[in-house]
Amino acid sequence: MTELLQNLIDGLGRGSIYALLALGVAVIFGVMHLLNFAHGELITVSGYASFWALGAGWSWYLTVPLIVAVSVLTSLIIERVAFSRVRGADDFTLLLTSFGVHFVVSAIFLLYVSASVKTYPRPAWVTNTFAVDSLRIEVFDTVVIVVTIATLVATTLLLQRTTFGLSLRAAAADFDTARLMGVRSNSVIRGAFALSGALAGIASVFWLMRSGSTSPTAGIDPMLKGVLAALIGGLGSLRGAVLGGFTLGLAEVILRSRLPDSVASLTEGVVFLLIALLFIFRPQGLISVPHAERV
């Protein structure tokens, strides 16, 4: 029982970051029907920014806002350069465009930055733990979960209570009719990318704090987690993205603890297998959003 609870907590902690990543992916999908394989590059960029800042003597207090700012800026640049030019294209083109962006950005990093892993100092409290009964809880996990919940609340408020959020939800439902209502399409899209960038930025902060290092390929893993979590949750809804993130986190933790040692290293593979099975039997994900097709 204790083990289960421990798994639960660890899984939630891990899943929180995935949920944040998935939210960023889901926001873009909701607005453009585009699955953003380039989402992880925001983390890579943030990683190098952190390495530079911390190396130059900045404290983590200053580095955190830098990370978010860099992430938002990069997201906007990518939108301007690539995604804005394929709006309305078919799904095949959109998928490959985002794949292409991912490769260009990571290739540029490989080109100009040494392929070696760069490390930087992590905040002192990252490895602290405290105990509740027989459960060992990481301070880090607690902070992440709290921040994730706060971010979710803030994002939800943004989307539900502000005019921007309203415009975004309207444009996501019916792009052209939203324009008829006077919603400025381009601004809304850019706003969505900025929001996605901010969400990635917050996720980056924790991802980077935990890993203490970055490399040109640092973004692949978080990208996959974010994309998969968003897919698991069902691409139409933000709630689904969050649910998908927690599901993925829990699945990973539970599998790792349950699988026999000999195959423990196959956890990643098993997770993928389970995801494939999910898509075979429930292609619309966990929370499906129905849409009718006019015949």
Place this chain on the structure above:
Amino acid sequence: MLEVSGLTTKYGEISALREASLHVGAGEVVGLIGPNGAGKTTLLNTIAGLLAPSAGGVVFDGDDITGHSPEGLLRSGLALVPEHRRIFVNLTVEENLRIGGVTVPPSDRPGLLDEMGERFPILRDKWTTSAGYLSGGEAQQLAIARALMSRPRLLMMDEPSLGLAPLLVDVVFELIDTLRSQGRTLLVVEQNATKMLDLADRAYVLRSGEVVAEGTGAELRDNRDLFDTFVGN
């Protein structure tokens, strides 16, 4: 108020609209009738900026608005209630109305919302209901109210009675009549030719993308040939 001249819109090679011209004067109710596929929706969508014409122009209150974006046009006072209503089914009734009012100064919005609530009591009852649960007639009222939120000078409507039971059709046409008596300028596309012609000051008949007839409501209604073109002998 609105002057459309020689408007041609193509889908690829196909001309959905061929040199269509019409005009709407301030305070007028102008009807646009014609069979399916005649290009009526294409015409409205082109005026509203959703489609780009390949030839011709649109002038609104003296300004050339050809090719302007829909967002911009709404701010100039031109609103469209699209075909099939197209309310935002993921938003509540109130949110749909609020979207309609995004171009209005924030201080005016609460007043407008109250006004819509009064004018459309059915919507008031369902203020916080998700718009996806509205019936056809309620959805149509919501679509019209939503368009009115932007305080348009010219309101265009695309087949407001589409898919509605005869009783509700009457309700919609009463609504249009009320709008007319308030001095609003309307351009209405309708399948229901007779009712539209009864109500309109003037009307145009569209067929295969071209304007084939024009006249007052009464003239067109009593024109036997025209009627035959539509509904057989």
Place this chain on the structure above:
Amino acid sequence: MFPNLRRDVIFPVCGSVILFVLFVGVGLAYQSQFSGAAERLVTFALIDAILVLGIQIYVGNTGILSFGHIGFGAIAGYAFALFAITPAEKLKRIPDAPFGLLDVNVSPWLAVVVAVAVTLVVAFVVGIGLARSGAESGAVSATVITLALLFVTHELARNWPDLTGGDRAGLSFRIGGTLDSRVPVYLALLVSIVLARLYAQSRGGRVAVAAREDDLAARAMGVNPLIQQMVALLISVVVVSVGASLRVYENGSILPRDMFFNLTLVTLVMLIVGGRRSVTGALVGVAVITTGRELARRLGQDGFEVFGIGLDGAPLDWIFRENLKSVFMGVSMLGFMIWRPSGLLDDWELDKWLHSRFGRRSEVPPESLPVIEPDDSSVLVAEGVDVAFGGFQALDDVGIRASRNEVVGVIGPNGAGKTTLLNVITGLVESSSGSVALGGVDLSSAQSFRIARSGLVRTFQNLRLFAALTVRENVEVSALVAASLRRHRPPPDVDGLIAAAGLWEHRDRRARELDYGTSRRLELARAAATAPAFLLLDEPTSGMSDSESLLMVEQVRQMAGLVGAGVVVIDHDLNFIIGICDRIYCLDCGQVIAEGTPEEIQADPVVQAAYIGSAAGD
């Protein structure tokens, strides 16, 4: 299987040989110019071509984006290595190999066969998974499943050292050196090109392409896209498996990262640059990308010296770096997706061009057309149909009857339920009660493609042609489907139907280039070509002028007569309806309010009131 022997077999085979010769020729020319490493480069380019062709067979014909084919390559590569490496070598690398593989010692050729067999089994299972997820062109879930395959194979390869040698060492070997001669590669390449072209021209390939263009329309003519997607997958996997085995043989080793993201990216870029719908394009893409990569690599190393220019490269040093080729790849992919998503060649094929220039005997439209008599008098009956959408009653106890020697019309105001009725009959919408039967056979809950196969074929209110295909190809695929389903009946004459529909002069134009009236006639001809029991037409004259509508009366009668079909037609154009129908049903608010002959309907006051509205004016 192949509708036209010259066009679908002879020319493709000849064209493939020519392509092969050209492709290899360019490679050999390059090789003779730059010795040394160039030879290896060309060998790998040839092998890449095999891989890309394999991927093209699936992605090009089904429209489903697969990231997983290199995963299949990994399976084949490891299987090949495990069977081809001598036991002595295996003992050194993987002493604890499972399944008794240590003792297996087989010639490389047999190893390839085994590799293909093993991969096919996996592909079959994956294919079932894809079908279950409802794969269709552009479907995200299908792509995710293929991505999962890539990752699962990668993880397995990395984490099962007993079988695969693990992440670091992998499996390496010398089977009498690496590939000594290129003959096997040449052979495999030639066969792959021929196979890719023949499949695309075969009935199966055409059906897959039709489903790629419009899944719904394909099902409405009796196609079950899932079957052909599986066939395309299996054929593509055979080709990819052979390519992967050759790659491993040439490399002399296999590591997990050899068959993972990098190779996936390279092959995908090659595919889309050339044009994913074209076999010729696949080869062009391989050539272009290989050249580009090599150039980028050289520039990255030597700067402008590559061109024999001894420039002080300092100002441009920031571009010329190692790994320039990965930037080149990414930029190519992105650039093409933004500016030319259909690739350099779109769907152009060398043999198709040759055929249209030199291969066609002058074609004359057939003059008299054989009329196919209806072979039974099955009656279409819909009874007591109820459909509710949310709280809205779309259909309320509706019933119609039609026999094969009559034309039945369904009229009514917008929103009356006419299209909904048609959707119920053809299986797109489920009714809450009531039944639909053809010739006594109940079709009420059947899937749309089965209903089409039983003989009910429809057209759509929103035109659904196979846009990228020509007029002739649109009608042909229909006839192909009919021919295989109704073997006991003579197949419809495609050219005859095209001529009768007045489409002869347009026969080689793509469907998306046609004007509206012609498109509608094509839709009708395509539906008729399935030789159905009934043609169900949804507003066939919508958007037409008077004269066009009257022409349609003749068209519909003629098409139906040529294939022996009964007709049920929905339309608003009363001139058309009265001109063509034997009996008419009038619907309003989801109910049948009147039924009768055209004269009766026109005189019916209930119909007048509903259609024309109250206060008719006189």
